[in-house]
Amino acid sequence: MTLLQVKDLTVEYHTDAGIFRAVEHLNFRLEQGKSLGLVGESGCGKTTAVLAMMRLLPEAGRIVGGEARLDGTDLLRLSPTEMREYRWHKISMVFQGAMNALNPVRTVGSQIEEPLLLHETTPRNRAKEEVARLLDLVGVSPSRANQYPHQFSGGMRQRAMIAMALACRPRVVITDEPTTALDVMIQAQILDLLQELQAELNLSIIMVTHDLGVVAELCDDVLVMYGGRMAECADADTIFNQPAHPYTRRLLLAFPDINDPRAELASIPGFPPPLDNLPPGCRFEPRCDAATAACAHEIPVDVEVAPGHRASCLLARPRKG
């Protein structure tokens, strides 16, 4: 069952330096109890897309068009008050960088308690118990609720942020780079934790990341973004084994393969396109090794390569058989 469906999402930043289109015509769906990976280089619009869904864009950000239906309700059309109710109740978020997302001068427990009290999920006198339950759920000793963020290790802070995201029992949790800045062992622990929680609570997870390892580990479906647009979208297996978009292929080559540790990593020459100077045709054309003359001026449309597998490339053809 489709829980969250995003259609044609377009987001612009209106700044003194001009208007920048950070996300353009983005489409994807998230199934109940599944996880979707949002993958791409820094600045490709991943975080902007999820912040737009959460209606938490910075002042300069404008949602220009599209819809994001959660269980039939369009999040982008809700009034700010209604959205305030929806956030955390229905859709919550683990913010990028757990150190900065926790207020350094307040105890971790009091910060986890905050959404409980604000959304009146738990009566005031039972809030402390609920905080203890949440901390226990994410594997942090409840006795540490009275400590400050600086007394927590990086992994524990991330666990605390996950506990906070789960406070009001949401159906969708967005995690923005949940494992960046953590060492490999802790990364694995956090991913395990997310997987356990997903199974236990029947959560749907959107995982924003640039780490293909995380995607392979955890995600059912993958959306690859480039320059604010979808490059390719399919289930994880297809993305890793039968990528249809040249960018996805190059991205995979830039990532170490455990089965072939001696294979050379290939970086993608050039840089992602600057948002104020986007190429007129396909956004990946200047860096694409398969580009044809048409790619330079024709904007590719989504091609259904196979059922459930879309690629935005002029060269993509429906797979036979």
Next chain:
Amino acid sequence: MSESFWRSFVRKKAGVLGLTMLVSIILVGILAPWIAPFDPDDPITATSADVMAPPRAGHPLGQDEVGRDVLSLVIYGTRISLLVGFAASLIIVLLGCAIGLVAGYAGGWVDTLLMRITDGILVIPALPLMLVIIAVAGRGITNVILVIGLLTWTYMARTVRAQVLSVRERQFVLRARAIGVSHLGIVIFHILPQILPVIFASATLDVSYAILSEASLSFLGLGDPTLVSWGSIINRAFLRGAVAKGAWWYLVPPGMALAWVTLGLALLSNAVQEIVNPRLGAHHLFDERKMVLLLRRRPSGPESSPQEPSG
């Protein structure tokens, strides 16, 4: 913040000295009726020998032109000077924080409007304006406190606004917004605690500024005529010709008291600012003790003329 802040503070000798100076003068003010040898309000039974009499047994700081004990005057004057200082800086802190927080958090035209008003008040020379207002409004202590407070909050507002501008961009503010904390809640529970130390450091300086302003107003004859403060003592001494008579004991003690409080507050404020913003302090390698250790560990010659840390 609080615990580690206190631990860093006790390590700063100058800061502890400043706090001691401040606490001692506050105690003098509170305990004035018990420690002052005479009450300035008592009926005066002075003979001509008591007029501007120099220090002697019984009157360690001499007497004024009507035979009152100068030491007692200075001790009682502490009360008014400190009262004006703290009351005015309370206004400064409340007004400055409110305006700085609103301007910094709201941004946009609210920020522009508030900051232009702040600039407007900032560019008017404070003392002449105070003189004019007091001359029109009357010489009560309330007026003095209000005038000092209402003309001095601008620095606080600018400092607070600058801090808010940086704190509001931090990720935990976005997180608080996502959770559903109201704007007021974000400002009070998430932003304000971050900038309290800065406000405190700035407020200590405001106290000494307010005390000095009161002294200036009183010296110029615009203080409360019914009350004794350090400024009014100096004003009387000046008007009654203490300078011509060489009665230094009448002029110097209130001046010393002013210097004592101002120095204490400055030391305190510096120490707090150094803790809040460690970059103001010396580089860690220039810590004298650590420098010596580093030099001693050099294999070339442990005792060979350790250089003085420079810079």
